[in-house]
Amino acid sequence: MTAQLERKDGPRSKRGVILQAAIDRFGRDGFEHTKWATVADEVGIGQTALYHYFESKAHCLLTIMNLELAASLQRFQDATAGVDDHAKRLRAAVASAYDVTPSEALAARILLSHMDLLSTPRPSEREEAERQQARVLVRAIEDEWSAILEQGMAGGAFARRDPRQSSQAILSLLVGVWRWYRPGGERTLSTISEFMTGACERLVGP
Amino acid sequence: MTAQLERKDGPRSKRGVILQAAIDRFGRDGFEHTKWATVADEVGIGQTALYHYFESKAHCLLTIMNLELAASLQRFQDATAGVDDHAKRLRAAVASAYDVTPSEALAARILLSHMDLLSTPRPSEREEAERQQARVLVRAIEDEWSAILEQGMAGGAFARRDPRQSSQAILSLLVGVWRWYRPGGERTLSTISEFMTGACERLVGP
Numbered sequence A, B: 001m002t003a004q005l006e007r008k009d010g011p012r013s014k015r016g017v018i019l020q021a022a023i024d025r026f027g028r029d030g031f032e033h034t035k036w037a038t039v040a041d042e043v044g045i046g047q048t049a050l051y052h053y054f055e056s057k058a059h060c061l062l063t064i065m066n067l068e069l070a071a072s073l074q075r076f077q078d079a080t081a082g083v084d085d086h087a088k089r090l091r092a093a094v095a096s097a098y099d100v101t102p103s104e105a106l107a108a109r110i111l112l113s114h115m116d117l118l119s120t121p122r123p124s125e126r127e128e129a130e131r132q133q134a135r136v137l138v139r140a141i142e143d144e145w146s147a148i149l150e151q152g153m154a155g156g157a158f159a160r161r162d163p164r165q166s167s168q169a170i171l172s173l174l175v176g177v178w179r180w181y182r183p184g185g186e187r188t189l190s191t192i193s194e195f196m197t198g199a200c201e202r203l204v205g206p
Helices: A015-029 A036-043 A047-053 A057-080 A086-098 A102-113 A115-119 A125-154 A163-180 A189-203 B015-029 B036-043 B047-053 B057-080 B086-098 B102-113 B115-119 B125-154 B163-175 B189-203
Strands: none
Touching (some): A015 A036, A015 A047, A015 A057, A015 A102, A036 A057, A057 A086, A057 A102, A057 A115, A057 A125, A086 A189, A102 A115, A102 B115, A115 A125, A115 B102, A125 A163, A163 A189, A189 B163, A189 B189, B015 B036, B015 B047, B015 B057, B015 B102, B036 B057, B057 B086, B057 B102, B057 B115, B057 B125, B086 B163, B086 B189, B102 B163, B115 B125, B125 B163, B163 B189
């Protein structure tokens, strides 16, 4: 996600470091428990300067969610591009979900924990813009999964079932990991990826 | 969950109606968007009386989560008790997850959306007590699932895989539904239950 963190502004912008500090705090201590002033202190920036980038803690959170959704979609597309075999493409898509840095894993956890924020309109214009964009990205990721499943069904590689329901089921399964995954914990990302690849192959099977 | 809502106090207690009003509000408008005073108004109770039951909006939320976890565990145990056949017990357990009233479906959605609250200690004693109890219930539900899977593996009905990882995967799959399910929506609980039963059978299969 480093590329996205540095994307919007010039090299002197503090946006990237603010986002990185916020991901660390929200991911480790929880969004509710993090004081917005702590993030400002950590980055060494005043409240006024902070406001230039994010008008609220929620605005920053929605931005993190958006960036993680965009990164996740990008990983999916990079991993599956040009893979014509249905079963191989499914495996590549699953693997892309766990091909993440520790910071991306934290961002994925933050995203999962606050998905409900996307269902109700935000009071401010900037927050609402982030929310709308996040909703578009969620739908785009679901569409990518549905397309893989539909093509696999049409090609006879996967059993025929409702592709939308199937893609939502696979996404629930894949992202559920971020609830309990901790870097350095008992299960590594590669163990998880292997388990989930098998699980998804069985889910689309006969 | 009606039984649980009326459990703790006598028949004149407002606890049940407060919880019901809060479930409706948190479930439909979101926890963050619901003003605690709105719940008090809706029930026709003053702030002081409300405080007697719940010291904060978060305390009420944690109580709802707890009640839904307890109800979910109870449904699971009722549905699977005395079912000796491994495959039938798995199906009964899946069905129990969707054998819910509209209010329980809302509570399940609230629970899913705020699971991250359970990972960090609460500032107040009463909130922390609810959080600790919720964690015990989450673990108990995971244990029930692990036991079903382990017994099925030992009995040769299910393929051998890490039972803890498998039970977490099944739980992610089952509860993920509450993210998008809406009463009166395109998919009914019985359609969802049928789909998920097949999905879980394939997940534990060879």
